[in-house]
Amino acid sequence: AQSVAQPEDQVNVAEGNPLTVKCTYSVSGNPYLFWYVQYPNRGLQFLLKYITGDNLVKGSYGFEAEFNKSQTSFHLKKPSALVSDSALYFCAVRDVQNTGGFKTIFGAGTRLFVKA
Amino acid sequence: DADVTQTPRNRITKTGKRIMLECSQTKGHDRMYWYRQDPGLGLRLIYYSFDVKDINKGEISDGYSVSRQAQAKFSLSLESAIPNQTALYFCATASPGQGADEQFFGPGTRLTVL
Numbered sequence A: 001a002q003s004v005a006q007p008e009d010q011v012n013v014a015e016g017n018p019l020t021v022k023c024t025y026s027v028s029g030n031p032y033l034f035w036y037v038q039y040p041n042r043g044l045q046f047l048l049k050y051i052t053g054d055n056l057v058k059g060s061y062g063f064e065a066e067f068n069k070s071q072t073s074f075h076l077k078k079p080s081a082l083v084s085d086s087a088l089y090f091c092a093v094r095d096v097q098n099t100g101g102f103k104t105i106f107g108a109g110t111r112l113f114v115k116a
Numbered sequence B: 001d002a003d004v005t006q007t008p009r010n011r012i013t014k015t016g017k018r019i020m021l022e023c024s025q026t027k028g029h030d031r032m033y034w035y036r037q038d039p040g041l042g043l044r045l046i047y048y049s050f051d052v053k054d055i056n057k058g059e060i061s062d063g064y065s066v067s068r069q070a071q072a073k074f075s076l077s078l079e080s081a082i083p084n085q086t087a088l089y090f091c092a093t094a095s096p097g098q099g100a101d102e103q104f105f106g107p108g109t110r111l112t113v114l
Helices: none
Strands: A003-005 A010-014 A019-021 A024-026 A031-038 A044-050 A056-058 A064-068 A073-078 A087-095 A110-115 B004-007 B010-013 B019-025 B031-038 B042-051 B054-057 B065-070 B073-078 B087-094 B109-113
Touching: A003 A087, A010 A019, A019 A110, A024 A073, A031 A064, A031 A073, A044 A056, A044 A064, A073 A087, B004 B087, B010 B019, B019 B031, B019 B087, B019 B109, B031 B073, B042 B065, B042 B073, B054 B065, B073 B087
Parallel strands: A010 A110, B010 B109
Antiparallel strands: A003 A024, A019 A073, A031 A044, A031 A087, A056 A064, A064 A073, A087 A110, B004 B019, B019 B073, B031 B042, B031 B087, B042 B054, B065 B073, B087 B109
16 A cells, blocks of 8 residues: 655754755555645645656755655755745655556645744 | 635534535646545545546545536535534646646635534
């Protein structure tokens, strides 16, 4: 069965510092991996995805994520955090071998606070 | 204009009442989804539809039903609402790719069942 874990409920970082939001996954086959961001009173917005190829994926708003197959991780990173990055971040996985349903499993979310 | 819209945005209702949440999209996507969001649990899939004639249960479909009235419309119903259905509900769409496409979410409906 597919699963996603976001081990940190909350991440605090000072503005200008690098940030990392962690995600690990479990699928029976190869994964499609996604990061979404949710701002207050808004729906989720797509940030980036890993399908295949280069393990470092670049996305919106200066975010990037690194796919590590051996560690089954897909951590979200940004070199220099902004106060406006404060939001709820969701990691999600879809099993390539189980695409009959195209069902996406979401993590519980990690709240990022960036302090000025 | 928003690509995925949900109505109502907020709703307070009483136990036992029938409630319908509506979703419309202008993205031309075939795939539509209903999720609920609860604090600490992330998003959980209620139902999904790949076209007008296709309806599938998600992981938490009990107590819910859906209707795909057209490609652009996907409604979620609570036949007899109960307090533990209090949550934030999201509709989402995706294009009919090979499973690699991201989803586009509506702004959500906050439902409170008293």
